[in-house]
Amino acid sequence: MNDVNGVELTVFLIFFALVTVMGFLAARWRRGQTIMHLDEWGLGGRRFGTFTTWFLLGGDLYTAYTFIAVPAAVFASGAMGFWALPYAAIAYPIVFLIGPRLWSVSHVHGYVTTADFVRGRFGSRSLGLAVAVTGILAMMPYIALQLVGIQAVLTVMGVTGSGLAKDVPLLIAFALLAAYTFTSGLRAPALIAFVKDSLIYLVIIVAIIYIPTKLGGWGHIFDSAQSSLAKPNPATGKPNGSLVTGDMTHWAYGTLALGSALALFIYPHTVTGALASGRRNVIKRNAALLPAYSLLLGLLALLGYMALARPDVAAAVKAAKNPQLAVPTLFDHMFPGWFAGVAFAAIGVGALVPAAIMSIAASNLFTRNVYTAFFRPAATAAEETRVSQFVSLLIKIGALVFVLAFDKTLSINLQLLGGIWIVQTFPALGLGLYTRWFHRWALLAGWAVAMVYGTVTAYDQHSPTQKHFAQSTADIPFLGHPGYIALTAFVINMVVVVVLTVILRAAGVPDGTDETRPDDYTADADDPGVRDLPELVTD
Template identity: 80%
Template sequence: MKDVKGIELTIFVFFFAAVTVVGFAAARWRRGQTLMHLDEWGLGGRSFGTFVTWFLLGGDLYTAYTFVAVPAAVFAGGAMGYWSVPYAAIAYPIVFLVGPRLWSVSHRHGYVTTADFVRGRFGSRGLGLAVALTGILAMMPYIALQLVGIQAVLTVMGVTGSGLARDLPLFIAFALLAAYTYTSGLRAPALISFVKDTLIYLTIIVAVLYIPSKIGGWGHIFDASQASLAKPNPATGKPSGSLITTNMTHWAYGTLALGSSLALFIYPHTVTGALAAGRRDVIRRNAALLPAYSLVLGFLALLGYMARATPEVAQGVAKAKNPQLAVPLLFDHAFPQWFTGLAFAAIGVGALVPAAIMSIAASNLFTRNVYTAFLRPDASPAEETRVSQLVSLLVKIGALVFVLGFDKSLAINLQLLGGIWVVQTFPALAIGVFTRWFHRWALLAGWAVGMVYGTWTAYGTSSPTQKHFGQSIADIPFVGHTGYIALTAFVFNIAVAAVLTVLFRLLALPDGTDETASSDYTADAPEPPARERKTLEGV
């Protein structure tokens, strides 16, 4: 660590310390009688209004994946990296349709997790367990991706080395995150998201206005990027990419966008943020307001082209063999050190918020749908909360295993890998809020087929730097094109579930008991007193 950039690191550490203080202080923010209840610790008291929910969901959905992995994908392959922009646009109509219904039935029955709903809707603890384990598994690589973002900025600031010296700052960041998540629950990322979003918007606005003028303008950026992408990749002998998709990539682009849009709202952490809302209309408003973040996502993707058009940055990425460094190196090259430190803080804090929510969501799944459902059905609310707090620590350790054990040369694969798994819960969850036509055992069989096919196919993919799980696209059977593995697995999942549902209905196999009623899906919270209502609607 001989070349540590002191100004950048000092500003980064200052903001990191500030949000840590905020995280611990959040335990007293709008606190109920006790935090030892999953409604309080895991869902913030189910009382957040439009304003807080907008920041919380924004902090939840737009992560280090957005700030580091998306521009890295554009840097590495050009237009293919832009699949993330249409996927966000496709996802919000799904949120608008599914979100309010899921919030209503969860509020009426006290559901804390997606698996709670599935178990109650289909009368199947086994199906609920499958959804819970899938959600926990999908969270691991997604949390890992947030830690990759922190690691990238630390590397560019000169915090490097080998062995423990290289990973120690990451362990420290993990420990702080674990500590205030354990103490404050969902209130911590809710408060920190205000800081995170402010820093991100400031950084992106400055970057989009300032950097192009410094490196020759947009015309030069696109020309230089096209010329660079057209050069053969030494590992494959083919061009790295292009500014527009080609006939070879249309299917991959489209299936990545569509498959990811199915996954976005059924990720456990996204549902956790939504269920923390105080009223049904809060979800509807945010489904209409959150696309504003998609504009920022498009600007962020352009940073990949800016990095391509800056020779010093492109050479630095090539030397490190790590596209994740594209944006950090670009900021380090283009900005004065004090603003670079601010931008790095935006990335670091932008990783903390979703990592905290994801660990809470995963721990709630374990507590409610494994521990309480199968091991301790008579557990008290306080015991449930203690278990969830402890599991949230173990989840972060699991994410660290992903960080240290998987190739990070194209970290967006970590998010896409989680998508392959979580999309297999879409039939039971997102379709389940509208209809109970699918048989519970058919849903379980479809889920198993989708999970086995998706995992096995992803395992069989390779990249120049990784033998297994190297990509998230593969040949689509019977079609002759490549596409996102998650969507192919989802098609097999739905097909199996539909065929077996017809068969099981003919055989009159028991279908379980639905503990919900049609009126539950349009229910709202009781109208609070006028003064309290004004507070809820304002925040």
């Protein structure tokens, strides 16, 4: 992999140049009177229709790391890697329940972030700050992992070397990403998402039809995968995995799916994509349409088995001790150079869209819920936008430094923490959309206890090759079965919240003021009382 494949790299660069131009042109796409307003820069004018929102949310939720990590998990452990499929199936009914309500109340009050809503709902800047800080922390390693996806592709294409030389392509890619995100805001990833999603669908459909014909059919693929997974791991002496989950993995499989489903729509980047839509029904339609991506995810996971079925691919990935290279290496060996370049471009562009949205979401959280809430309450819309623009640059630089300066496994492990952390905001956000019974100080205490428990438990997880943060599962207290740490922490969170709420309300401790009303949660764009919005543009 030390020799650069000129054909693959050329095709990759052509697509990269295309989306870069689109990113800068997006500044004029459906633009309002000024870009210097968070409604415009950070939420695309809040006027995307069903079609645009579907591509935007798809590009947002299914990241480059998804297309690298899911088949990598299947390559490494077999059936356990398929937990992402039930998680997606469970998530969209949850989106249907909370998404439209969050959209409505946010449009009535001009909320830009989840922390805006929590602060307004429970009358607590401290609780809003906790949600904002959690969102920012969860986003940082997530953005860094998009870089890991691009690096995997560059490595397989032969763009290696030593020192600064091997990092120059990555530096250029994120410099361009930072530039067009700064000028175009959310419109850039929204426009590029059309290219990204189209490429991903093309590549996966071709791969799922073409590669099995070259590997002797699906029977041979599954037989080879089972044989490879059954071999003992030198570090543990146990089989790497199997084609079906075992008795000891059922709880881990189920809790990973449920916990991740709770997290999906409360991640800041997901909410940012949803709030950019023009009408309440757009969220409902997308909750029904987005499961189409779950089919794509299932097909994608099968690439892990294909990589195991091709001996030279499996050997190369295992020699590199990096399962993240499974899909890029498979494409490099199975496709002609020009189409491998298209496939790599799909993964590369697939990193740019979510990375842009994540940096925008994190910068909006800082601006609205730290800078404006605590330091500049009288900040103008233009000032807020300018702060978000510069903070989004700093966040990208931070993610880039993180990837270049630290071991890649650290960013992967910290992303596991991101999921554990973000689930702990569900009581205030997800349940808060339906009830205000929970006391604000109880919510804050539950969040704090769960954050400490989840972080410490994850830190204590080790393996033969890693001392800390080795996995996202741990034994569930009183049950003894391994389960997703995020879900265990969530249960502890809810127990603390409920018990303290009863105590605080019985003691008559004052609660915050709710600035929302019941009608706010069902309002649509043209209803009376909804704040002025840009003229709606539908697809």
